[in-house]
Amino acid sequence: MEPLRSIPPPGRPGPPEAESPRAALELARLLRDAGYASPRIQERLGTGDELLARSPELPSYLRRLGDADELAVLLRLLLLGVPVDRARVDGHVGGELRGRLESANFLVHDGEVVHGAARLVPHDELLIASDHAAAAETHADHVPGVHRPSVALAHLTVRRGGERALDLCAGNGIQAILLAAHAEHVVATDVNERALAYTRLNAALNGVDNVETRAGSFFEPLDGERFDLVVANPPYVVSPETAYLFRDGGMRGDGVSELVVRGIPQMLAPGAFACVLIAWALDPDDPAERPRTWLEGSGCDAFLLHTSTDDPIETATLWNRELVDRPEAYADALDRWLAYYRELGIERLGYACLVLRRRLESGEAAAAGWVEALQLPRQALRPAGRHVARLFETHDHLAGDAAGQALLRRRLRVADEAVVSRDSRFHAGRWHAQAPTIRLEAGLPFTAELDPPTARLLAELDGSRTLEEALAGAVVEGDDTRAEGLDLARRMLEIGFLELADEDAP
Structure with a gap:
C-alpha cells in the first residue's frame, strides 16, 4: 500500500556532501539529464505552474508518478521524501547517477528500501537541497x-x-x-x-x-x-x-x-x-x-x-500548518500562540x-x-531590485519643498513599464466600459485606477513638455487644480508610473 505521508530516513542522516566541487557539478548535470527540472516535474506531478509539492496531495502525486522509470524514482526519493524498494532504485536509476548520489550521501539504505537523505528542488536554473519536511517535527x-x-x-x-x-x-x-x-x-x-x-x-x-x-x-x-x-x-x-x-x-x-x-x-x-x-x-x-x-x-x-x-489567528495558523493532520496538537498550538499574543497586547x-x-x-x-x-x-x-533602487533615487531628487516646485519645470514621461488599459464588463445584457487602469509590467506590481483628469494628464506626459505645460493642457486653470496636478504627478513619479525625461534624470 502507498504511504500517505513522506517518511524521514532512519536515524536522520547529516546533510549530503559532495566529494569535490567537480563531483557536485557532475551530479547536478546528471540530474538535469534525467529530467530533474521544473517543467518536467510540473508535468509529471500535474502541478501546473506550481512546483513545491504539498503534503495533503502526496497520495495523488504518487499515483501520477508510478515507480517504473528513473525520474519517478528520483522524485519519490528527493522531492517527495518517499522510500523506494532498493531493487527499483537499482533497476531504474542509471549507474553513474546512482553512484554520484551514493558518494554524496543523498541515499540512505534501510534494509530493502532506500530513502532520500535530503529534499532537492529546482528553482529556475538552480538546484537547492534542504531537509525533508517530515524530518522537521522533532529537530530544532x-x-x-x-x-x-x-x-x-x-x-x-x-x-x-x-x-x-x-x-x-x-x-x-x-x-x-x-x-x-x-x-x-x-x-x-x-x-x-x-x-x-x-x-x-x-x-x-x-x-x-x-x-x-x-x-x-x-x-x-x-x-x-x-x-x-x-x-x-x-x-x-x-x-x-x-x-x-x-x-x-x-x-x-x-x-x-x-x-x-x-x-x-x-x-x-x-x-x-x-x-x-x-x-x-x-x-x-x-x-x-x-x-x-x-x-x-x-x-x-x-x-x-x-x-x-x-x-493573530492568521499568523498562528500560517506557522503551525504542518500540524494540520494532527488535530489535537494543532488546536493546542493555536491556543498557545493566541494566549501569547493576548499577553503582549498584539x-x-x-x-x-x-x-x-x-x-x-x-x-x-x-x-x-x-x-x-x-x-x-x-x-x-517579480524581480524588482532596480525598481527599488529607483525609489531611493527619486526620493532624493524630490526631497524638499523647493524640489517639488522645481518639478513643474521638469519634463516627465510615462515609464516604459507602465501600461494603461480599459476593460469592459458584460452586465444586464450589454457591455459596460470600466474605468481605465495603469499597471507596471516590470518591477513592483503597482496598479491604479485612473480618473478622467489623471488620464488626461498622462496623455500629455510624453517627455516633450514640462509638467507645467502638461498641466496647462490637461486641466482647467486654477491654483487648486494646479497644486493637485503637481501632487498627483509627484506621487506617480515616486512609485514609478512616471519617470524624468531630462538628461539629469536619476
Missing part, C-alpha cells in the same frame, strides 16, 4: 527549503555588482548563491551548523565558489566588518516557541526584528544597501511606527515595503521587506535619515 535545527518569503526577499534585493556581500541567517543558502552571481565575495552566516552545511552543498551543486560560511548567532561572526550589500531572512516570526532555529528567535515579541534592524546599519559601508525581512507588532494608527523607531539615528534611509498585515502583525541605504555623509546629517512606507499589492512579486 531543521533546514527548510525555499519558501515564499525567501523568493520575495530575492526579488526585492538591490543588486549592483562587485559587492562584498553578507547573507545573514543564511539557512539553505539560496540568498548567498544569488548574491554570488554579482558579488565579488559573499559571507554567509547562521547559528545552525546544519544550515551552513546545506549552504556549502548548494553552492557546490550550482558551481558557486565565492561563498564563505561562518557559524554564529546574528552578528557574532562578523567582528565589526562592513559590507556593500546585506540580505537577511532572520527567524523573525513573533512566536512563543523555541522549536525551530529557522523560525523562532527566542526573543520576546518582535525582538529579533528589532535586533537585526538596529544592528545592520553598523555593518553597511557608505552608500550600501540592505534588504531584511521583518515582522512587528503593528499599530493600525501608525503602521510603520516601530520599524521607524528602530532606525532613529541609524544613518540610513529606508523604504518599508509592507507586504501584509495579519491578525492585535495586528505587520510583515515587510525593509530596504536600507547607508547615507554617504557623516555626522548629524547622516543620522537624520528618512523612512517611507509603501504597501505592496498582495500578489506574486
Whole structure:
C-alpha cells in the first residue's frame, strides 16, 4: 500500500556532501539529464505552474508518478521524501547517477528500501537541497527549503555588482548563491551548523565558489566588518516557541526584528544597501511606527515595503500548518500562540521587506535619515531590485519643498513599464466600459485606477513638455487644480508610473 505521508530516513542522516566541487557539478548535470527540472516535474506531478509539492496531495502525486522509470524514482526519493524498494532504485536509476548520489550521501539504505537523505528542488536554473519536511517535527535545527518569503526577499534585493556581500541567517543558502552571481565575495552566516552545511552543498551543486560560511548567532561572526550589500531572512516570526532555529528567535515579541534592524546599519559601508525581512507588532494608527523607531539615528534611509498585515489567528495558523493532520496538537498550538499574543497586547502583525541605504555623509546629517512606507499589492512579486533602487533615487531628487516646485519645470514621461488599459464588463445584457487602469509590467506590481483628469494628464506626459505645460493642457486653470496636478504627478513619479525625461534624470 502507498504511504500517505513522506517518511524521514532512519536515524536522520547529516546533510549530503559532495566529494569535490567537480563531483557536485557532475551530479547536478546528471540530474538535469534525467529530467530533474521544473517543467518536467510540473508535468509529471500535474502541478501546473506550481512546483513545491504539498503534503495533503502526496497520495495523488504518487499515483501520477508510478515507480517504473528513473525520474519517478528520483522524485519519490528527493522531492517527495518517499522510500523506494532498493531493487527499483537499482533497476531504474542509471549507474553513474546512482553512484554520484551514493558518494554524496543523498541515499540512505534501510534494509530493502532506500530513502532520500535530503529534499532537492529546482528553482529556475538552480538546484537547492534542504531537509525533508517530515524530518522537521522533532529537530530544532531543521533546514527548510525555499519558501515564499525567501523568493520575495530575492526579488526585492538591490543588486549592483562587485559587492562584498553578507547573507545573514543564511539557512539553505539560496540568498548567498544569488548574491554570488554579482558579488565579488559573499559571507554567509547562521547559528545552525546544519544550515551552513546545506549552504556549502548548494553552492557546490550550482558551481558557486565565492561563498564563505561562518557559524554564529546574528552578528557574532562578523567582528565589526562592513559590507556593500546585506540580505537577511532572520527567524523573525513573533512566536512563543523555541522549536525551530529557522523560525523562532527566542526573543520576546518582535525582538529579533528589532535586533537585526538596529544592528545592520553598523555593518553597511557608505552608500550600501540592505534588504531584511521583518515582522512587528503593528499599530493600525501608525503602521510603520516601530520599524521607524528602530532606525532613529541609524544613518540610513529606508523604504518599508509592507507586504501584509495579519491578525493573530492568521499568523498562528500560517506557522503551525504542518500540524494540520494532527488535530489535537494543532488546536493546542493555536491556543498557545493566541494566549501569547493576548499577553503582549498584539492585535495586528505587520510583515515587510525593509530596504536600507547607508547615507554617504557623516555626522548629524547622516543620522537624520528618512523612512517611507509603501504597501505592496498582495500578489506574486517579480524581480524588482532596480525598481527599488529607483525609489531611493527619486526620493532624493524630490526631497524638499523647493524640489517639488522645481518639478513643474521638469519634463516627465510615462515609464516604459507602465501600461494603461480599459476593460469592459458584460452586465444586464450589454457591455459596460470600466474605468481605465495603469499597471507596471516590470518591477513592483503597482496598479491604479485612473480618473478622467489623471488620464488626461498622462496623455500629455510624453517627455516633450514640462509638467507645467502638461498641466496647462490637461486641466482647467486654477491654483487648486494646479497644486493637485503637481501632487498627483509627484506621487506617480515616486512609485514609478512616471519617470524624468531630462538628461539629469536619476
